[in-house]
Each structure stands twice: as C-alpha cells, then as structure tokens.
Amino acid sequence: MSELSASDPQAASGRQQTAEQVREFFAGHRTVRQYRTEGGQPIPLPQDHLDAVLYAAQRAPTHSTSQLYSVVQLSDPAVRARMAELTGNAHIAAAGAAFVLCADIHRTAQILRLDGVEPGAWPDVANHFAVGDAVMAGQNLLTAAEMLGYQGCWIGGVLNHLAEIVELLELPAGVLPFSALTVGLSDEDTPYRPRLERETVVHQDRYRLPDEAELRRNIEQMNPIAARGGQPGDWARLLKMYWGAGGAMEQREAGLSAVKERQGLQGSR
Structure with a gap:
C-alpha cells in the first residue's frame, strides 16, 4: 500500500502548536533499548502505524530532489537475529520494528544511465549528501513513531561488522549502511x-x-x-x-x- 498520495496544502493549517507543547513533546524523547514483547516475541507495529512512519520517512527533506537513501526494513526473524549479533544490539530482534538506514547513490546512477547519462565522479559529495538524506529520513521516521507512542534507538553498531552487514542485506555498490533504527513499545524507565x-x-x-x-x-x-x-x-x-x-x-x-x-x-x- 503506497502512502505517497498528495495532500491538500490547506490541511497544514491546523498543525500549529504552542512553544510549550513543542518543548513538552521533545522533552519526552528517550532512547530505548528494551521493548515490550508477548510470549518472548516482538509486538509488531499495526500496519497503519508502519505505513505512517514510513510515509514520514519519505516526506523528509532531500538534497537536489534526489532522495539519496534507502530504508531496509528487517522483517525476517533470522535476518533480525543476525543483525542483532553483528551490531551487538540484541534489541534489533525484540523491537516492534527494525530498519537499516542507508546512504544510496546506486539508484541515482541507475536513473541517470536509463536516460543515457554517465554518472559523475563525486564519491565525497555523494557521502556528504546521501548520509544527510538518510539521517533526515530516519529522524522523520523516529519522530513519527514517537508521535504514535513508541520510542526508539539509533544504532551505530552497524560499523562493528560493516562488511558482513553489506553482504547480509545484499547491498549493491553505491549503497552504504549509516545506522540501524529500532522502534517499539518501551519496557524500561529511561531517565531524562x-x-x-x-x-x-x-x-x-x-x-x-x-x-x-x-x-x-x-x-x-x-x-x-x-x-x-x-x-x-x-x-x-x-x-x-x-x-x-x-x-x-x-x-x-x-x-x-x-x-x-x-x-x-x-x-x-
């Protein structure tokens, strides 16, 4: 189900909140690594919640309209377990949803070649903008999840066994994991x-x-x-x-x- 339908610009008119409401929302942010489970199994996000957070990710700002990122949703329990092992973060297997945010210039190169254009030589520039796109998409996803009552965790542990993760996720040239991201119902009392x-x-x-x-x-x-x-x-x-x-x-x-x-x-x- 696609969530990329256009919206009426006037719908934004009721979005304004007070400064205190904004502060209160962000003061409630917590990084959570322990998630509620049922029978030892993850409690998945309902489909409408999953659609909403992924919609939010794709509505993030992007450089030059390029959308230089990809999101790998980790659904297979075996893949989740392996990612948990490789990153050293067990909560990847227990969270309600788990993702890997990737910098991605592969797709852009494909589109250019489809139009008969050879991609330029810009690996440093690609790193700069693609990582930024991945971060903005991931933070949009996490903020949307928090609006729905979940908490989450950015996971830099993808760098612990990066080569193995690239192979596990079958990432082509031009795609690089930036971070994993988990969201779910918190099962811990995390201090401010x-x-x-x-x-x-x-x-x-x-x-x-x-x-x-x-x-x-x-x-x-x-x-x-x-x-x-x-x-x-x-x-x-x-x-x-x-x-x-x-x-x-x-x-x-x-x-x-x-x-x-x-x-x-x-x-x-």
Missing part, C-alpha cells in the same frame, strides 16, 4: 538525559571557542548521562571509550574506509 548548554552548541554568526571553565561546567552537567549501577557518571570517561586514542571509533575506522572503497563511496585522499 541532559544536553550541553545551548550557548556551547548554538553560535551567533561566528563560531565561538568555549573556555576551559565553560567546558568543565558542561562536563559536570553531562556526567549523569554516564551514570551506571548507582555510581556517579563520568562523561569524559565515556567519551574516551568512544573517541579517545585506541577507542571504539578508531577501531571502526579501517573497516569503514575499506567498505566505502568497496562500495564506490571512498573519495581520493
């Missing part, structure tokens, strides 16, 4: 998680370098996000695990570069 001070993130006209005192104040504000087992959090330590020398991101670097080259999405250095 802080964010950096607005002044540190939002700059006026020019980039402003924060001083040490501001950074330390922000670290203190973010520490609760790293709390574990009743122990106080240490956000800097958490960042070190991901972004420090020898951390998780450095370990993923070689694998990502190799798969990008294999998929034709690695620019010259």
